[in-house]
Amino acid sequence: MTTSGEDMNQQDARIEALQGVVDRVTSWQESATEGTIHDELDRGLAEAGVTLTPEQRDDVAQRISDGQDVDVRALASDSEAGGPA
Template sequence: MNEPTRNDAQDAATEAAQNAVDETTSWEYSAERGTIQADLEKGLDAAGVDVSDTEKQRLVDEIDDVKGDEHSGGPEVDPAEVSPADGA
């Protein structure tokens, strides 16, 4: 059996982060920015991933922008800005 690679861990972290972003977008896009940020951070923590502060801010901004165009969809996570929380 093959051992998981760094790329496998990165792909899993990116997918987990994207799931947290998608859930926050679905449930909180019309909320206040503080609520969006808190829900996103909670989801990322639960997913066990770290996302750079700059990326978190961009994601919050783009989720908040969905208020103006509900059909635009949510933001896509930049894989370069995500890592497993344990630093793997």
């Protein structure tokens, strides 16, 4: 059984990993196609050991493509999504 401290550490790690992926993909999104954004998002998530539902993935990719902010805290707190491996 995990303690709330362990849960918070895992949550913090998930937030940090998601933020890193979003920042990386966002940094060059202006010149990328939506398909490339999806591919790079998938690659970054896999490297970070973080999973998202297909709907979350599509929403994040669309927000990045549109130049909108991505709320990684909301994504990280969603219990249906995966976490760090």
